[in-house]
Amino acid sequence: MILALDPSSTKVGYALMRGPSDLHEAGLLKPGKTKDDAIIRIPALAAEVSALIAQEKPTEVVIEVSMSSHGHAGQAGARTLHVYGMAVGYCWAVAEALMPGNVATVDANTWTGRVTKATRTQRVARLFPQYKPDTDRGGDIADAIGLGRYYLMRMGAPRNGDGVRIEILPAEGR
Secondary structure, three states: OEEEEEEOOOOEEEEEEEEOOEEEEEEEEOOOOOOOOHHHHHHHHHHHHHHHHHHHOOOEEEEEEOOOOOOOOHHHHHHHHHHHHHHHHHHHHHHHHHOOOOEEEEEHHHHHOOOOHHHHHHHHHHHOOOOOHHHOOOOHHHHHHHHHHHHHHHHOOOEOOOOOEOOOOOHHHO
8 A cells, every 4th residue: 555645834635545546545634733833833744644654554655746836836935835845855754764765756747747736636536436525625635646546557566565666577578
């Protein structure tokens, strides 16, 4: 099972998936106090990620990263991009500490194809009936599900119980 994370500085969308069409669980991780400064809020979110990993024991974690300021528009975006980077960094550091070598990142523009969040949310709702868009105001849960699906379909290779990638060779290569 993989854990897909869509981090921000105020919440983390997550999806636990067994396969591209097999959603085990999805939701939002939030800090205890959402009005706290980012320097307090982000480590609290990372602690929630840590607890989820410890509880669910995924074989791999995939984290969405934004390699551009797309989605962080204008001057306000330029002022908040470092805070977003801090949130991603904390999530990555916690996951890597708990699961060394089993953490991947995927650029947001790569997996979304620059499709709007509204369209992505609609697609996830069609593919996963258990996902309820009315409970996901920012689309963060949908993005975690979409990221997990993308990763499992295009990027992820199966792993054995020790976390080692299993290479699947074509018949002529065996």
